[in-house]
Amino acid sequence: MSKQKTACFPQIANYSIPVDMYVKNVLDMKTITCPMTTKKTLELGSKHSPDYVCTPFKYSLGNYIEAIEIGADTLIIPAIGCRLGYYDEVQKTILEDLGYKINMVNLFEHGNNIMGIYKLCKTYNPKLKIKKFIKTLYLVSKTVIYMDIMEDYIRKNIGFEKEDGKMEKIYQLFLQGIKKSTRVKHVKKLYEKYFAMLKEVEIDKPENPIRVGIVGDLYTILEPFGNCNIEKHLAKKGIEINRPMTLTHMFGELQNEKLLLKQSGKYLKYAIGGNATDSVAKAKMMAENNIDGIIHIKAASCTPEITAMSALQNISNDYKVPILYFTFDTETSETGVLTRIEAFHDMLIMKDLKEVR
Amino acid sequence: MKIIKLLLVNIYGLAGNPAQAVKILLKDIEKTIDNQYKIVNVGTTGSARKLIGTMLNAKVVKNEITAHAIGTLSIVPDARTIIEIGGQDSKIIIIEDGIVTDYAMNTLCAAGTGSFLSSQAKRLELDIEEFSEMACSSDNPTKIAARCTVFAESDLVHKAQIGHKKEDIVAGLCRAVVHNYLNNVGKGKSIKNPVVFQGGVSKNKGVVREFERELNTKVYVDENGHIMGAIGVAILAKQQKDEIDFSFDITDIEFETKGIECDKCANNCEIICVYKDKILVDAWGNKCDRGRAKVK
Numbered sequence: 017m018s019k020q021k022t023a024c025f026p027q028i029a030n031y032s033i034p035v036d037m038y039v040k041n042v043l044d045m046k047t048i049t050c051p052m053t054t055k056k057t058l059e060l061g062s063k064h065s066p067d068y069v070c071t072p073f074k075y076s077l078g079n080y081i082e083a084i085e086i087g088a089d090t091l092i093i094p095a096i097g098c099r100l101g102y103y104d105e106v107q108k109t110i111l112e113d114l115g116y117k118i119n120m121v122n123l124f125e126h127g128n129n130i131m132g133i134y135k136l137c138k139t140y141n142p143k144l145k146i147k148k149f150i151k152t153l154y155l156v157s158k159t160v161i162y163m164d165i166m167e168d169y170i171r172k173n174i175g176f177e178k179e180d181g182k183m184e185k186i187y188q189l190f191l192q193g194i195k196k197s198t199r200v201k202h203v204k205k206l207y208e209k210y211f212a213m214l215k216e217v218e219i220d221k222p223e224n225p226i227r228v229g230i231v232g233d234l235y236t237i238l239e240p241f242g243n244c245n246i247e248k249h250l251a252k253k254g255i256e257i258n259r260p261m262t263l264t265h266m267f268g269e270l271q272n273e274k275l276l277l278k279q280s281g282k283y284l285k286y287a288i289g290g291n292a293t294d295s296v297a298k299a300k301m302m303a304e305n306n307i308d309g310i311i312h313i314k315a316a317s318c319t320p321e322i323t324a325m326s327a328l329q330n331i332s333n334d335y336k337v338p339i340l341y342f343t344f345d346t347e348t349s350e351t352g353v354l355t356r357i358e359a360f361h362d363m364l365i366m367k368d369l370k371e372v373r
Numbered sequence: 374m375k376i377i378k379l380l381l382v383n384i385y386g387l388a389g390n391p392a393q394a395v396k397i398l399l400k401d402i403e404k405t406i407d408n409q410y411k412i413v414n415v416g417t418t419g420s421a422r423k424l425i426g427t428m429l430n431a432k433v434v435k436n437e438i439t440a441h442a443i444g445t446l447s448i449v450p451d452a453r454t455i456i457e458i459g460g461q462d463s464k465i466i467i468i469e470d471g472i473v474t475d476y477a478m479n480t481l482c483a484a485g486t487g488s489f490l491s492s493q494a495k496r497l498e499l500d501i502e503e504f505s506e507m508a509c510s511s512d513n514p515t516k517i518a519a520r521c522t523v524f525a526e527s528d529l530v531h532k533a534q535i536g537h538k539k540e541d542i543v544a545g546l547c548r549a550v551v552h553n554y555l556n557n558v559g560k561g562k563s564i565k566n567p568v569v570f571q572g573g574v575s576k577n578k579g580v581v582r583e584f585e586r587e588l589n590t591k592v593y594v595d596e597n598g599h600i601m602g603a604i605g606v607a608i609l610a611k612q613q614k615d616e617i618d619f620s621f622d623i624t625d626i627e628f629e630t631k632g633i634e635c636d637k638c639a640n641n642c643e644i645i646c647v648y649k650d651k652i653l654v655d656a657w658g659n660k661c662d663r664g665r666a667k668v669k
Binding site: 052054055056057245326329332333336338339341351355356358359360362363366367 | 420435436437438439472473474475476477478560561563638639640641660
């Protein structure tokens with residue numbers, strides 16, 4: 017019998033938890049958590065990447081190298097959507113050139129429909145029963161949904177906490193708890209327990225707080241290290257953060273291009289690739305809901321999001337909602353980001369005061 | 374109604390040590406006000422705002438974008454667009470009914486800013502004053518590609534070699550700066566009258582002329598355009614309700630800053646610690662709690 021493989025998924029917020037559940041149960045591999053992304057990870061990743069590739073490529077390559085060094089032999093990548101769809105092949109070649117012997121598993125190698133995913137699982141785990149497959153899929157999607165609901169609540173309220181850090185602590189406990197779960201029932205129980213605790217955390221939220229929406233490319237909006245912790249900085253200023261784009265959303269609405277185009281209205285005539293169509297659709301939705309400001313985040317050289325910017329600028333003009341654009345590169349200084357956020361916040365406050373008067 | 378009165382306008386070279394420059398500034402202020410005024414509040418802005426703010430116990434520590442908008446509005450209350458081009462950065466601020474409604478700032482590249490002009494001036498062996506005068510004397514600016522400073526330079530050499538006049542090239546550079554600004558920073562923004570132009574480059578008459586030509590409107594340049602940030606932050610400090618105890622003794626106190634690299638993880642955050650007479654008074658720069666310096 018061959019040795020069980022050790023798999024690793026790069027750091028994207030906390031989503032390695034549900035991915036690990038999936039890998040353990042249907043691909044029948046061991047999993048390890050990749051070392052926390054740091055500046056060193058990024059340096060490693062950039063060193064071995066083409067210079068003009070988008071930043072997520074560099075981050076994940078760095079993650080992979082650090083994971084291989086602690087014993088991973090199989091790397092998981094969800095190669096789908098934009099250029100990301102080719103990254104598994106490119107990264108595999110780079111890693112092999114560096115002398116690493118690894119497997120690269122693209123979760124969507126045979127397409128992103130349920131049969132395609134099942135086919136992939138069968139290649140790695142021929143003994144897999146369809147019942148277990150469906151059960152795991154259900155467990156993973158439920159876990160992601162619960163995580164996203166809680167994170168959404170935290171984003172909207174963490175800036176108004178009376179005692180700093182309480183929500184974060186509770187959420188970490190929840191994450192630790194679900195790591196060991198194998199059944200939806202268990203995850204649901206934990207979710208109910210910790211969500212109730214979250215709601216009990218005392219907050220001091222004004223009736224009409226300043227609300228800021230975030231759109232942009234999925235990797236950079238999801239991974240805090242990739243966006244200089246922008247959400248944390250915004251929350252510190254007492255801002256309610258709205259971010260309709262999450263992983264739940266990726267497997268739901270994001271697959272429905274027609275719907276997204278309809279939501280984008282006159283601002284887009286055809287889909288513009290990646291999840292940029294969604295950025296425009298969600299920006300328009302938030303502008304219609306009288307959001308105070310929108311922040312558009314993208315990784316350097318993310319082509320779909322560059323296309324989205326022109327449409328976003330039209331939305332900004334039509335709805336009179338300011339949009340702040342950020343491009344996160346490997347050398348983006350946090351100070352520069354902070355200065356811009358500060359000015360954006362000042363602007364929203366002044367606007368707010370004027371409207372009240 | 375004039376809400377502020379300028380007592381002392383001077384530019385102090387930092388020489389790599391903002392704390393020392395502020396001490397010199399304070400001595401000058403002490404001399405100027407000569408016990409006729411009392412300082413009740415302090416505001417700081419700019420890149421060293423946090424450091425100097427800590428030193429002077431400032432109530433207002435504001436980013437330069439907000440400070441500039443407020444400063445400009447105090448002098449040109451009906452301004453709708455503020456164009457600002459400085460040494461390395463350029464921004465656009467859009468104002469509606471006296472409120473900032475949108476702004477943008479250059480990000481990845483410094484082409485089309487002051488340092489671009491000064492490096493090209495050096496190449497043409499002109500000082501920046503001559504440059505400004507010469508640009509205004511040309512009626513036929515040469516077309517120069519200004520997307521990138523390096524390419525602009527080779528384009529410039531080429532244009533000189535095929536026989537374009539020097540003043541045309543200089544005027545062409547000014548035009549290139551304006552185009553670059555409007556295409557990058559001002560992209561998609563509607564520039565409305567009145568337009569105020571400030572920052573170091575606003576002193577260059579050639580660029581002002583090109584802006585007026587391109588936007589087809591008068592561009593207002595204030596003589597105090599280079600200190601709008603200071604004026605803005607002074608206004609904000611004035612609006613503060615509580616007063617601080619300010620004493621000029623601060624010039625005798627020794628301030629020391631030290632950059633320490635946190636070694637708790639591979640992020641190696643650079644933590645700046647500020648010491649007042651050898652006692653740690655403030656620290657910042659850490660990404661997480663592990664790197665928090667103990668402040669007593």
